[in-house]
Amino acid sequence: MTPRARVLAVDDRRENLLALQAILEGLPVHVVPVTSGEEALKRLLVEDYAVILLDARMPGMDGFETARHVKQRERTRHIPILFLTAADYDPHMAFRGYQAGAVDYITKPFDPWVLRSKVAVFVDLYRLHTEVTERAAERDALRKGVDEALELLHAAEPTDAATSTLVERLHTALGALRHGQPR
Numbered sequence: 001m002t003p004r005a006r007v008l009a010v011d012d013r014r015e016n017l018l019a020l021q022a023i024l025e026g027l028p029v030h031v032v033p034v035t036s037g038e039e040a041l042k043r044l045l046v047e048d049y050a051v052i053l054l055d056a057r058m059p060g061m062d063g064f065e066t067a068r069h070v071k072q073r074e075r076t077r078h079i080p081i082l083f084l085t086a087a088d089y090d091p092h093m094a095f096r097g098y099q100a101g102a103v104d105y106i107t108k109p110f111d112p113w114v115l116r117s118k119v120a121v122f123v124d125l126y127r128l129h130t131e132v133t134e135r136a137a138e139r140d141a142l143r144k145g146v147d148e149a150l151e152l153l154h155a156a157e158p159t160d161a162a163t164s165t166l167v168e169r170l171h172t173a174l175g176a177l178r179h180g181q182p183r
Helices: 014-024 037-046 063-072 093-099 111-153 162-178
Strands: 005-010 029-032 052-056 079-083 103-108
Touching: 005 014, 005 037, 005 111, 014 029, 014 111, 029 037, 029 162, 037 052, 037 063, 052 063, 052 111, 063 079, 093 103, 103 111
Parallel strands: 005 029, 005 052, 052 079, 079 103
Antiparallel strands: none
16 A cells, blocks of 8 residues: 655644544545744755745744745645635735745635545646656666676577577567667
8 A cells, every 4th residue: 555645734723733634534635734934944954845825924034924924845746736725816915925836826715625626636736646657767777787697698608509598589688678668
């Protein structure tokens, strides 16, 4: 069973964090609640996340500044950010959110089913990306092993006809495997 993807929920109000956890309950995610931008950035140093739910207005480092820091870091720039804000829809605030790197800007009150659906899509994309990355690493390890085996076969000096035939077959099979792998 694959581990549950992490969702970083950032809001200075604990009741909002509890509401987000309740909304996302039942999805294959682990919600990590934090109450400040600074705490979010610390968490992002040590854990990977499928998506970030970020309050736009917080004391100290607000959501916009937090998002800019997230997008400046090589390790975290690919993580989708969904801004959630209690403010009435303000096109300027939404623009600031998108400019800071958000993929969406949602004002409260919002439909919890829509938020669940959006999070589910980003979790699916995260899982697919993780799977592709793991398979690429496996393919690269296999390719390296084949290359090393071919080098050993080239250096081998068979001592009899049977060994020579076996080495030739192995060489042919490994060469086919090596060249059959996409580059």
